[in-house]
Structures are given as C-alpha cells and as structure tokens.
Amino acid sequence: DQQVKQNSPSLSVQEGRISILNCDYTNSMFDYFLWYKKYPAEGPTFLISISSIKDKNEDGRFTVFLNKSAKHLSLHIVPSQPGDSAVYFCAASNSGGTSYGKLTFGQGTILTVHP
Amino acid sequence: DAGVIQSPRHEVTEMGQEVTLRCKPISGHDYLFWYRQTMMRGLELLIYFNNNVPIDDSGMPEDRFSAKMPNASFSTLKIQPSEPRDSAVYFCASSWDSSGPQHFGDGTRLSIL
Numbered sequence: 114d115q116q117v118k119q120n121s122p123s124l125s126v127q128e129g130r131i132s133i134l135n136c137d138y139t140n141s142m143f144d145y146f147l148w149y150k151k152y153p154a155e156g157p158t159f160l161i162s163i164s165s166i167k168d169k170n171e172d173g174r175f176t177v178f179l180n181k182s183a184k185h186l187s188l189h190i191v192p193s194q195p196g197d198s199a200v201y202f203c204a205a206s207n208s209g210g211t212s213y214g215k216l217t218f219g220q221g222t223i224l225t226v227h228p
Numbered sequence: 229d230a231g232v233i234q235s236p237r238h239e240v241t242e243m244g245q246e247v248t249l250r251c252k253p254i255s256g257h258d259y260l261f262w263y264r265q266t267m268m269r270g271l272e273l274l275i276y277f278n279n280n281v282p283i284d285d286s287g288m289p290e291d292r293f294s295a296k297m298p299n300a301s302f303s304t305l306k307i308q309p310s311e312p313r314d315s316a317v318y319f320c321a322s323s324w325d326s327s328g329p330q331h332f333g334d335g336t337r338l339s340i341l
Contacts, residue, residue: 145327156232156319156332157271202271206327214259214326215284218271 116140117205119219126226132190134222136203139184143205147216148177148188151200160201161188193226200224230254232333234320240339246308249336252301253322261330262295262305263319271319277303278326310340 118137126132134148144165149157163170163177163186170177176189190197203219233252241247253260261276275285280297288295292311297303307314317337321330 147329149332154334156321156334159329159331162329208327214261214276214278214323215273216261216330217273220270 115220116143117203117217117219119201119203119222121222122220123223123225126193126224128195128226128228129192132188132193132197132224132226134188134190134201134203134224136186136188136219137184138186138205140205140207140217141184142207142209143217145206145208146177146179146186147204147206148175149202149204149218150197151202151221157202190224193224195226195228198224198226232320232322232331234318234333234336236336237334238337238339240341241310242341243312244309245340246306247310247314247338247340249305249318249320249338251303251305251320251333253303253320254324254331255301257322257324257331258300259323259326259330260297260303261321261323262303263321263332265317265319265335274305312340314338315340 147162148160150160151157161172161175161177163179168179179186200221202221204216206216235250262274265271274287275295277297295305317335319335321332323330
C-alpha cells in the first residue's frame, strides 16, 4: 500500500526554467511533509519541509506547496540549475501518532536539468 | 561537524554469512533510524530508536534482522543468516527530535551472493 506516491519517475528541464515535482498522499493523518534530494552514492539530503497548518513554504529557489484537500504537494525549483540534477524524494509523517518521527517516502523522481 | 557515519560503505558476502552494519549518529541527536532502499520497494523504514530504545520495529522484514543501540553514539543492524534478497543499500539517519528533518549517512551497499 503506497501511502506516498510520486507518479513521475523522471523529469527533464532546461537550465533557468522552473522544475515542478509532484507528490500525492493517501493517509489523511499525515501532517508534516518533507522533500529530500539524493545524489548517486550519497544519502538523501533534507531540502525543505512544510507543516499541514501552512500551504506554502519558501527557501531560496525552493518552494513547497501543500493542498490538503487534494492530498497533494509539489516542489518548485526556480530557476533550475544543472547542479539540481538528482533524485527527489517526497516524505510524510504523522507527528501526533504513536509512531512519531516515522517517515514514509515516495518512490522518487529523477530530475535532469540540461545546460 | 561530522554527519552520520556508516560502515562499511560496501559489503559483499556469501549467502548464509552474518552481516553487521554500523552507524554513528550525529552527536546530540536522540532519534536513530535504519532504512533499506531497493528498486522494488524504494526507501523503507526498518526500525527506529529514541534515546537508545527501539520505538517501532514493524518494518524489520524477518527474525533474521536485528538492530541494537547500546549507547547514544553507536548502532548496529545485523542480518543472520543473510540471503541474496537482502541485497540493497542500507541507510542510517538521525534527528534531534521526532518532527525534525532526518540526516542520512551515505549508506552501505550490501551484496549477498
């Protein structure tokens, strides 16, 4: 049962343009969402997060949007740079549940930014 | 400031052998997590600890898997006996609280022949 889904296995974008990565979830108890970036042979690196009390969080070139009614979140990267090429994972947790701290990850989206 | 340190980075062993993966979390982090990444199942949580105590081990696939955290700066994940289907990348992560972002090590790539 895939509670967090990233339906696009890959995304290709031109340098300078916007990259939009999408994520859907099914568990309505999730209230905290994160995006991680992963380069080959390295562990995932935390990028940005959002609590369910917000619908937007911004950090430099990265913005995460949350639509609770649609159970959907997206990560916008503007402008995209070749160094952003990596696998992006969406993750979710239920901060008030008995398994607090437990993250459920999506399958990941491979982003390629072309010069 | 050192990040999460995992060893070994690569392990190749024969089926039936015992495998021990090691993790040193970031100092001051009270939570430690073990994940497994495979092509089929993606990144899945195996077990996590809070203040050295296992909180949720529902992701541990079988009794062949065990994890310990004898102190705040060290944890092990053991597979005994190992099987080819255990081949995967195993990640350790730590965080300072339950809702904070987790910091990952670079993983151990395990191959069971």
